[in-house]
Amino acid sequence: MSSTRDIDALIEMMAKLPGLGPRSARRAVLHLIRKRAQLFTPLADLMHTVAASARECLNCANVGTSDICDICASEKRANGQLCVVEDVADLWAMERAGVFKGRYHVLGGTLSALDAIGPDELRIPKLVDRVTTEDITEVILALNATVDGQTTAHYIADQLEDRVTLTSLAQGVPIGGELDYLDDGTITAALNARKKL
């Protein structure tokens, strides 16, 4: 290779990021080298800072820079609602929507017989514990509408019923969605859950 060892190693490492392959990693590294002052050095500095400070919230497993994340630390968010999500990315998606004012609980995945992931591999015991000890009135199951997601939702519902109100996100036609492009399952769900105008 013409590029020297460190540059090759950087390209190889960047290619391991999700969404990047060898070709886009090469493009990204060339882009960085060209924009050294504006982008490369600040990015390297920021990576060091975040690599040193990022941690999981001990309560909800959200990613932040302190042991208890901003949401768990905020008294305003203690409204009795607890939203259960599979992944930190799902939590961030909920926050971008900006409509949920309660707290979260990140499971860290879904139950999966194939991958041998049981309740103890996820943060389900911690969830049961939080429902017992925190002042929670409603648990909103915001799991993905996949088979594993729904299996997990049913398992959690079994664990928590009688203790708390359980709800789940509505299923139906997405905003801006065209019927012609929707799958049969979504149309069936939307029809079954139809509501009066």
Added chain:
Amino acid sequence: MSSTRDIDALIEMMAKLPGLGPRSARRAVLHLIRKRAQLFTPLADLMHTVAASARECLNCANVGTSDICDICASEKRANGQLCVVEDVADLWAMERAGVFKGRYHVLGGTLSALDAIGPDELRIPKLVDRVTTEDITEVILALNATVDGQTTAHYIADQLEDRVTLTSLAQGVPIGGELDYLDDGTITAALNARKKL
């Protein structure tokens, strides 16, 4: 946002890389935080190293970690052939093919009337200079088969004719290519340049 300021800033900066958008930058940052020891810290370290050491070769404009790149420094590569490419990425592509044993000259783009890029914006004067001072017998124009690339090739040919043998990459059907999927221009070029079996 639930994630704290540094993490948000890192996502925003990563989203500026070519090939990444806001969504894939978020995925990449979450992936990095999860693989802190194996990936995140080593990547940040390597970025610092490369940001500090990467530079353009003063001779050919290849990217490396010294003022004169490995190819220009190697006596073995001084075989009288000089391959002219638009971009460092093209140089790397040629090197991956591993078949060219001479040296390179990176133009840094193509002539473009629309973008007001003339010969002096590119490294064409330096190319003429190298042909005069170095012991070069053949200049291989490996420019992209685009309108701008071919315009640039013709301009360089005008500057250098009589001084040196000029060649260009062959145009035709790519290896593994299916006629049905090729554009008309490629088929025309391949037919015009047909050769005896």
